[in-house]
Amino acid sequence: MTTGTPSASGPATAEELRSRPVRFAVVGTGGMGGTHARNLAGSPEAEVTWLVDVDLDRANALAVDIGGKVTADMEEAFASDDVDIALIALPTGLHRMGVEAAAKHKKHVFCEKPIARTNEDARAMVQICKDAGVQLMIGHVVRFFPEYMRIKEELEAGTLGRVGLIRGFRVNPPVMERSPWFADVEKSGGVVLDLMIHEIDTFRWFFGEVERVYAHGLSFTDWHTKRDHSVASIRFRNGVIAHCEASWAHSAFRTSVEVAGEHGLIRQSSFDGATLTLEQSTGVTYEGIGQQSKAFTYMRPTNVPPHLRELLAFIDALRTGAPSPVTGEEGTRTLMVANAVLDSMRENRPIFFNEDGSVREA
Amino acid sequence: MTEPKTTVRVAILSFAHMHAYAYAAALTTRPGVELVAIADDNEERGTSAAEQFGTTWVADYHDVIGRDDVDAVVICSENIHHKAMTIAAAEARKDVLCEKPLATTVEDAQAMVDACKQHGVKLQTAFPVRFNSSIVALREAIRNGTIGETLTIVARNPGTCPGSWFVDPELSGGGAVIDHTVHVVDALRWIYDAEFTEVYAEIDTRMHDIKGDDTGLLMLKMSNGVPVSLDTSWSRPSNWPIWGGVTIDVIGEGGVLFANAFNDTYEMAEDRTPSYAWKPVEVSGDPEMIASFIDAVRNDTEPLVTGEDGLRAVQVALCAYESARTNAPVQIPSA
Numbered sequence: 001m002t003t004g005t006p007s008a009s010g011p012a013t014a015e016e017l018r019s020r021p022v023r024f025a026v027v028g029t030g031g032m033g034g035t036h037a038r039n040l041a042g043s044p045e046a047e048v049t050w051l052v053d054v055d056l057d058r059a060n061a062l063a064v065d066i067g068g069k070v071t072a073d074m075e076e077a078f079a080s081d082d083v084d085i086a087l088i089a090l091p092t093g094l095h096r097m098g099v100e101a102a103a104k105h106k107k108h109v110f111c112e113k114p115i116a117r118t119n120e121d122a123r124a125m126v127q128i129c130k131d132a133g134v135q136l137m138i139g140h141v142v143r144f145f146p147e148y149m150r151i152k153e154e155l156e157a158g159t160l161g162r163v164g165l166i167r168g169f170r171v172n173p174p175v176m177e178r179s180p181w182f183a184d185v186e187k188s189g190g191v192v193l194d195l196m197i198h199e200i201d202t203f204r205w206f207f208g209e210v211e212r213v214y215a216h217g218l219s220f221t222d223w224h225t226k227r228d229h230s231v232a233s234i235r236f237r238n239g240v241i242a243h244c245e246a247s248w249a250h251s252a253f254r255t256s257v258e259v260a261g262e263h264g265l266i267r268q269s270s271f272d273g274a275t276l277t278l279e280q281s282t283g284v285t286y287e288g289i290g291q292q293s294k295a296f297t298y299m300r301p302t303n304v305p306p307h308l309r310e311l312l313a314f315i316d317a318l319r320t321g322a323p324s325p326v327t328g329e330e331g332t333r334t335l336m337v338a339n340a341v342l343d344s345m346r347e348n349r350p351i352f353f354n355e356d357g358s359v360r361e362a
Numbered sequence: 363m364t365e366p367k368t369t370v371r372v373a374i375l376s377f378a379h380m381h382a383y384a385y386a387a388a389l390t391t392r393p394g395v396e397l398v399a400i401a402d403d404n405e406e407r408g409t410s411a412a413e414q415f416g417t418t419w420v421a422d423y424h425d426v427i428g429r430d431d432v433d434a435v436v437i438c439s440e441n442i443h444h445k446a447m448t449i450a451a452a453e454a455r456k457d458v459l460c461e462k463p464l465a466t467t468v469e470d471a472q473a474m475v476d477a478c479k480q481h482g483v484k485l486q487t488a489f490p491v492r493f494n495s496s497i498v499a500l501r502e503a504i505r506n507g508t509i510g511e512t513l514t515i516v517a518r519n520p521g522t523c524p525g526s527w528f529v530d531p532e533l534s535g536g537g538a539v540i541d542h543t544v545h546v547v548d549a550l551r552w553i554y555d556a557e558f559t560e561v562y563a564e565i566d567t568r569m570h571d572i573k574g575d576d577t578g579l580l581m582l583k584m585s586n587g588v589p590v591s592l593d594t595s596w597s598r599p600s601n602w603p604i605w606g607g608v609t610i611d612v613i614g615e616g617g618v619l620f621a622n623a624f625n626d627t628y629e630m631a632e633d634r635t636p637s638y639a640w641k642p643v644e645v646s647g648d649p650e651m652i653a654s655f656i657d658a659v660r661n662d663t664e665p666l667v668t669g670e671d672g673l674r675a676v677q678v679a680l681c682a683y684e685s686a687r688t689n690a691p692v693q694i695p696s697a
Contacts, residue, residue, distance in 0.1 A: 161569075162568055162569065163568070164566070164568035164569040164576065164577035164595060164597060165568075165577050165579065165593065165595050165597055167593065212689065214562045214581055214691075215581075216514065216581055216583075216589035216591065217514075217589075218513055218514065223513060223615070226615070227513060227613075227615060229513060229514050229613050231514070231516060231581070231589070231591045233562065233564055233579050233581050233591070235564050239566060239568060240568075241564045241566065241568075241577055241579050243579055243591060243593060245516055245591075247613065249513065249613050249614075249618065250613075250618055251617065251618070258597075260520075260569065260577075260595060260597030260598075261569060262568070262569040262570065263599075264599050265597060265598065265599055265602070348691065349690075349691065350562065350689055350690065350691075352689075
């Protein structure tokens with residue numbers, strides 16, 4: 001990577017951004033980066049000016065479809081005048097490097113979740129964006145799924161009264177064969193930092209800060225290279241008890257949420273709530289077991305995909321001078337809870353938090 | 363070994379627990395069983411139940427357990443009274459089927475087990491979930507290796523708040539946790555031939571204006587190393603289409619088994635209020651459990667579910683309460 005010269009001019013202003021489509025440099029063109037780039041290319045509010053990837057073939061293939069300049073050097077993209085927002089969709093451990101480079105060039109930053117692997121990196125990223133005067137948004141996309149938006153509204157309207165228990169369920173087939181870096185828990189944070197972080201963030205959005213966590217899971221067992229699964233018991237400061245289940249041991253991607261309160265119960269699931277279901281005739285073969293299970297794909301097509309909705313919300317915020325829809329501080333608080341879940345699992349003890357979100361020393 | 367009894371004569375002691383109605387129905391529809399009396403200190407409840415099931419009502423259970431025409435008793439009183447009734451029945455040499463939870467303390471449960479042993483009578487704890495066809499099939503699938511090694515378990519036994527004495531810790535020994543922990547704990551002990559060794563729990567009263575707890579989340583470990591989460595909450599609103607249910611998700615190396623014990627239902631919508639329910643297609647659990655108890659009495663064999671099983675399950679619930687008080691994992695004492 002070359003060292004670009006920091007931009008002398010400041011980040012794109014609200015006025016500038018109101019006058020034209022907002023220009024993105026998408027860094028990392030794998031699963032999430034590719035999704036974001038395609039969504040942005042299809043929106044009249046945005047333009048993808050750069051695709052950045054060390055895998056140039058992958059970036060070039062995407063550029064054929066949606067346009068944009070291609071480079072392996074993110075600083076080349078960030079240093080150019082035709083970028084308003086740097087979209088960081090790199091493996092988690094590289095988020096800090098990407099965000100720091102973008103901030104140095106005075107680009108607003110959208111960073112995929114989790115904000116970082118370590119709490120320390122997350123805090124540093126928040127500080128550097130603050131110092132550079134750029135806005136940072138973390139891609140906690142579940143806040144932009146309509147079903148969770150409706151639940152948030154019901155909770156704010158007080159429909160359920162005092163909430164007792166919330167249960168979140170987010171399961172996937174094992175991903176380690178497709179993306180081996182996930183099997184390295186120290187690097188990836190396993191299923192907790194990939195999947196459970198959604199429930200942690202969304203439930204924090206619903207109920208505020210966390211009092212304590214206790215967790216079970218496979219992330220620190222010999223199974224973790226083949227299967228990962230974790231259950232966390234989370235107690236919020238407002239008294240709500242949460243059960244979060246995240247899995248890389250099921251055979252299809254599924255989510256569900258259930259909230260029980262004194263006046264009623266809300267339940268929603270991706271499978272019961274699907275409006276289109278694909279049942280594949282060939283199943284997933286589990287290595288060494290020889291058993292097949294049918295794979296189901298549940299879909300609920302929406303007019304605005306949640307992954308685009310979150311980027312449009314960031315664009316709106318930048319155009320109106322509103323705060324980032326999901327700030328770096330929020331992403332950091334969520335990460336701190338997720339890391340506490342991992343610590344609890346490893347040490348088999350509850351982890352308690354101070355009011356400021358820091359972990360209370362045992 | 364005594365001669366097998368042709369007709370087994372049973373009395374039900376108290377209808378305080380609503381399961382008594384299901385047990386009475388199972389007893390009175392089974393050939394070779396006679397429901398000879400219902401004892402209940404609540405005259406209205408006792409006489410009405412006696413009329414419904416075609417038997418006689420007696421106010422004081424002591425007057426029933428001394429009778430020669432009673433072979434066995436089914437105890438469905440408030441939890442706190444299980445001990446006195448069981449010990450009295452044991453002293454009168456009657457076999458006992460006692461509603462769960464077996465008792466409200468481990469000491470009481472132990473006294474009941476000891477009394478029944480001392481007097482040579484059977485003590486079965488009423489755990490119908492073990493007899494439910496879905497749970498029986500789950501056990502077979504797991505033991506046949508259908509999904510390989512079990513990695514972790516996510517279980518639920520939620521329900522509607524039963525109100526009445528269930529929400530008064532003086533009579534029930536707690537609330538939702540003591541009421542709902544024992545079913546799944548017993549089923550898993552049976553499926554895996556394993557004990558529960560540790561529990562961490564979050565327990566509170568949040569959804570109802572009651573003294574007992576209504577929200578419970580238990581994080582358990584079994585002696586085979588498998589972690590289990592268990593939701594015991596009375597989280598279903600009063601107009602939920604079914605009282606609750608038992609679900610056990612077993613995550614294995616080769617797949618996942620989802621057991622839903624009371625999912626064999628049909629949807630029923632009527633043009634009245636409440637208008638919508640999930641009704642059972644076939645009741646599974648209670649009839650098989652009653653049949654098993656009757657067989658044990660008739661053939662003088664050890665019940666499939668013992669008093670010791672009831673004690674172990676209660677102990678897990680009580681350790682969960684201790685964990686919630688101390689906010690720390692609690693080691694569950696071994697037998």
